[in-house]
Structure formats: structure tokens, C-alpha cells
Amino acid sequence: MWFTRRSVPEHVPSPKQPRRLALYKYDSCPFCVRVLRRLGQLDLQVELRDTRRDPQHRRYLQEQTGRTQVPCLFIDEQPLFESADIIAWLEAYAAQAEA
């Protein structure tokens, strides 16, 4: 299965100190769809930035990371690539919010 629940990594911050979350994505990207699907099941505030609809978002992603790959989750302006890692981070963060 895609979305097996993982243990909470220690680096995941407490939602009592909420992080600014922004997901760079575009709709036809299957890895983005995977992240968005999981995100839809979690009660989290994440700004969505579509890199195909808005060239500014694509430019910013490239400037900050040297890459245009999506999905990329910015956590307080720190980029996190790889859909599996993004999902794991979001799940752990949401789990802390429930605790």
C-alpha cells in the first residue's frame, strides 16, 4: 500500500509551533496526486502552488532549489522533495496535532 503509517520522526515539529506549509505541484503529476490525495485525508493547512499554472511558482522553486521537480513541500521555506517523504512528514505532523 502507498500510505502505510510510519513512526513519527523526531524532526517533525509540534503543531503547537505551526509551520508554514506550501506544496509545489501540478495536476497531471501522479506523484503530486498521491500527495494531494493523502493531504485531503489530513486536517492540515497547506498552500498549493501550481508550477504549470503560475510561472512565478515554477521560477521560485527553481531559484530556491535548482530544480523544477514536483511535488516539493516547503516547510518554513525549507524544501522537501520526494512524494513518499512528503507524505511521511505530513502524516507525522498531523499525528502530533491529534495527540
Ligand SMILES: N[C@@H](CCC(=O)N[C@@H](CS)C(=O)NCC(=O)O)C(=O)O
Ligand atoms: N521520485 C519523485 C518523482 C517526482 C517526479 O518525477 N516528478 C515529475 C512530474 S510527475 C517532475 O517534476 N518532472 C519534472 C522535473 O523533474 O523537473 C517523487 O516521488 O516525488
